[in-house]
Amino acid sequence: xxxxxxxxxxxxxxxxxxxxxxxxxxxxxxxxxxxxxxxxxxxxxxxxxxxxxxxxxxxxxxxxxxxxxxxxxxxxxxxxxxxxxxxxxxxxxxxxxxxxxxxxxxxxxxxxxxxxxxxxxxxxxxxxxxxxxxxxxxxxxxxxxxxxxxxxxxxxxxxxxxxxxxxxxxxxxxxxxxxxxxxxxxxxxxxxxxxxxxxxxxxxxxxxxxxxxxxxxxxxxxxxxxxxxxxxxxxxxxxxxxxxxxxxxxxxxxxxxxxxxxxxxxxxxxxxxxxxxxxxxxxxxxxxxxxxxxxxxxxxxxxxxxxxxxxxxxxxxxxxxxxxxxxxxxxxxxxxxxxxxxxxxxxxxxxxxxxxxxxxxxxxxxxxxxxxxxxxxxxxxxxxxxxxxxxxxxxxxxxxxxxxxxxxxxxxxxxxxxxxxxxxxxxxxxxxxxxxxxxxxxxxxxxxxxxxxxxxxxxxxxxxxxxxxxxxxx
Amino acid sequence: xxxxxxxxxxxxxxxxxxxxxxxxxxxxxxxxxxxxxxxxxxxxxxxxxxxxxxxxxxxxxxxxxxxxxxxxxxxxxxxxxxxxxxxxxxxxxxxxxxxxxxxxxxxxxxxxxxxxxxxxxxxxxxxxxxxxxxxxxxxxxxxxxxxxxxxxxxxxxxxxxxxxxxxxxxxxxxxxxxxxxxxxxxxxxxxxxxxxxxxxxxxxxxxxxxxxxxxxxxxxxxxxxxxxxxxxxxxx
Numbered sequence: 001x002x003x004x005x006x007x008x009x010x011x012x013x014x015x016x017x018x019x020x021x022x023x024x025x026x027x028x029x030x031x032x033x034x035x036x037x038x039x040x041x042x043x044x045x046x047x048x049x050x051x052x053x054x055x056x057x058x059x060x061x062x063x064x065x066x067x068x069x070x071x072x073x074x075x076x077x078x079x080x081x082x083x084x085x086x087x088x089x090x091x092x093x094x095x096x097x098x099x100x101x102x103x104x105x106x107x108x109x110x111x112x113x114x115x116x117x118x119x120x121x122x123x124x125x126x127x128x129x130x131x132x133x134x135x136x137x138x139x140x141x142x143x144x145x146x147x148x149x150x151x152x153x154x155x156x157x158x159x160x161x162x163x164x165x166x167x168x169x170x171x172x173x174x175x176x177x178x179x180x181x182x183x184x185x186x187x188x189x190x191x192x193x194x195x196x197x198x199x200x201x202x203x204x205x206x207x208x209x210x211x212x213x214x215x216x217x218x219x220x221x222x223x224x225x226x227x228x229x230x231x232x233x234x235x236x237x238x239x240x241x242x243x244x245x246x247x248x249x250x251x252x253x254x255x256x257x258x259x260x261x262x263x264x265x266x267x268x269x270x271x272x273x274x275x276x277x278x279x280x281x282x283x284x285x286x287x288x289x290x291x292x293x294x295x296x297x298x299x300x301x302x303x304x305x306x307x308x309x310x311x312x313x314x315x316x317x318x319x320x321x322x323x324x325x326x327x328x329x330x331x332x333x334x335x336x337x338x339x340x341x342x343x344x345x346x347x348x349x350x351x352x353x354x355x356x357x358x359x360x361x362x363x364x365x366x367x368x369x370x371x372x373x374x375x376x377x378x379x380x381x382x383x384x385x386x387x388x389x390x391x392x393x394x395x396x397x398x399x400x401x402x403x404x405x406x407x408x409x410x411x412x413x414x415x416x417x418x419x420x421x422x423x424x425x426x427x428x429x430x431x432x433x434x435x436x437x438x439x440x441x442x443x444x445x446x447x448x449x450x451x452x453x454x455x456x457x458x459x460x461x462x463x464x465x466x467x468x469x470x471x472x473x474x
Numbered sequence: 475x476x477x478x479x480x481x482x483x484x485x486x487x488x489x490x491x492x493x494x495x496x497x498x499x500x501x502x503x504x505x506x507x508x509x510x511x512x513x514x515x516x517x518x519x520x521x522x523x524x525x526x527x528x529x530x531x532x533x534x535x536x537x538x539x540x541x542x543x544x545x546x547x548x549x550x551x552x553x554x555x556x557x558x559x560x561x562x563x564x565x566x567x568x569x570x571x572x573x574x575x576x577x578x579x580x581x582x583x584x585x586x587x588x589x590x591x592x593x594x595x596x597x598x599x600x601x602x603x604x605x606x607x608x609x610x611x612x613x614x615x616x617x618x619x620x621x622x623x624x625x626x627x628x629x630x631x632x633x634x635x636x637x638x639x640x641x642x643x644x645x646x647x648x649x650x651x652x653x654x655x656x657x658x659x660x661x662x663x664x665x666x667x668x669x670x671x672x673x674x675x676x677x678x679x680x681x682x683x684x685x686x687x688x689x690x691x692x693x694x695x696x697x698x699x700x701x702x703x704x705x706x707x708x709x710x
């Protein structure tokens with residue numbers, strides 16, 4: 001008899017989601033889908049509001065990456081005003097973007113994914129929790145807290161508030177940075193770089209033992225993201241770069257505003273996530289990924305000393321090649337990005353002009369369309385606003401990193417389900433593997449659906465007639 | 475001027491004839507909450523937050539429009555009055571779209587501080603969530619009726635202080651709105667002098683200077699009585 005299995009909820013991801021696995025009469029997997037099950041409607045209820053409010057409103061799309069939304073929104077606002085943001089404000093926004101990367105990656109790696117890796121795969125699910133991790137490896141959890149506290153302090157004291165920074169505004173920043181705060185942050189960085197170095201060493205040891213490489217779905221895709229003009233990591237402004245499956249650049253040096261014309265979106269009847277693809281190649285061949293793995297594939301160098309050394313190691317890894325398609329290595333990529341972010345923060349804060357008092361330009365609405373693009377921790381984020389002559393929003397389009405990765409997540413889930421599900425039953429091991437694969441993408445469903453509901457991640461096995469034969473958790 | 479003697483919260487106090495109960499109560503150091511009252515403007519008795527109990531009168535009285543009388547016995551903070559005040563603020567919050575976190579006056583708002591003072595951490599009434607369009611047509615100022623509490627301080631300031639009477643109220647009850655001239659977009663008003671006093675008198679973020687971000691609205695409602703005092707000195 002044909003059957004359905006559900007995993008519900010899958011926890012330790014941001015937001016609420018479900019995996020449906022469809023079986024045929026013989027019990028073989030025919031399809032699998034990663035679904036966002038909630039609806040939020042930011043693009044609708046922002047209509048008629050002023051773009052001045054948008055950094056504040058859109059920051060509330062997400063509690064993990066509010067800074068990224070505020071930055072993309074303020075960038076779009078800068079374009080509507082048609083002004084040049086003071087150089088110091090650009091530096092402060094870069095500082096905030098880097099703090100966002102550290103905060104989010106540390107959450108994803110230490111709190112969401114490490115409980116799968118330690119004490120070990122296939123361990124009792126009840127032991128795969130953060131509280132258990134804090135008991136068995138207090139040092140690791142302390143490190144995570146230190147990294148996150150540093151990043152949150154930056155958001156609070158440079159950005160004007162945690163969770164939601166309020167000084168990121170169209171035209172620049174509402175407040176400059178003080179020398180005292182600059183020195184306080186500078187003094188903390190060496191200790192945090194030591195933490196990042198130790199964590200990377202621990203992860204390398206751990207990852208060999210896990211033997212997850214090659215098991216999480218590794219279908220090649222294109223990669224898209226921002227890089228600096230020197231092809232180093234860049235999270236704020238920069239240039240749009242697209243790479244094909246073999247590592248050849250399809251596009252480089254494009255201004256970020258071109259994002260909406262390069263990315264088309266396919267709507268689906270079964271999901272609140274749209275399915276974006278690289279428009280010049282069409283929906284089938286244009287499947288691409290964004291995020292830490294994409295960024296490290298796109299850059300020539302990380303751009304800082306320690307991160308570059310680790311990037312070289314990363315690229316030499318057995319079976320990884322270039323570009324690296326295996327999503328398991330996204331964990332390693334996140335740690336390299338934490339390192340790079342700390343080193344870049346050191347550079348930015350060492351620059352004495354960062355405390356310049358001029359951080360805000362003023363203008364009236366001069367353009368009817370504004371596009372703001374930045375790299376959120378999970379990948380490229382685009383806010384596109386169209387306003388009337390008074391600056392009130394007539395159209396809002398938000399393209400979120402998790403949405404862009406969702407076609408790849410679907411393929412990964414399908415690949416794992418087909419390979420691992422035997423006899424139309426979902427074993428604890430397979431359910432864990434599916435969840436590990438999803439977590440490697442670090443999806444943020446609340447962002448992606450711009451959530452009402454409270455079910456975490458659900459996995460369901462579905463029969464041809466639509467009945468659910470198994471759900472996980474039960 | 476003859477002096478009056480009355481009892482407020484069990485204490486004997488004196489006042490001059492012609493003073494309102496609000497003046498006497500505040501003059502004696504009692505922080506009676508108000509929202510629609512602004513020193514210098516004619517009192518309106520609209521918000522009802524300054525309600526007090528007067529012995530011998532069944533209904534609570536709005537102190538801002540009740541003249542002090544000889545021998546009055548007044549209670550300012552009974553359990554009933556506190557309950558009513560809390561209900562009033564909750565109803566105000568439920569009527570419109572007061573999203574403090576993204577508001578220009580966050581942290582300086584009179585409605586927000588009243589809610590904090592009364593310990594309002596949730597609203598028991600269903601939110602009406604009306605769809606009220608922003609007016610951003612004026613060169614310098616914006617109006618968000620979603621944040622308006624209908625105190626009419628702006629209306630009285632525009633009329634009594636600036637003398638333009640650009641602003642007025644239209645509609646009935648909870649659906650009332652501030653109206654510019656004969657319900658024109660603000661940018662097309664022929665009477666507005668762009669003086670900005672309405673923005674200063676507004677207790678919330680309903681009237682604001684454009685190009686201000688969250689929490690950036692600078693409020694100076696004390697400007698209104700100061701202008702009136704300067705004018706009086708000048709005329710003398």
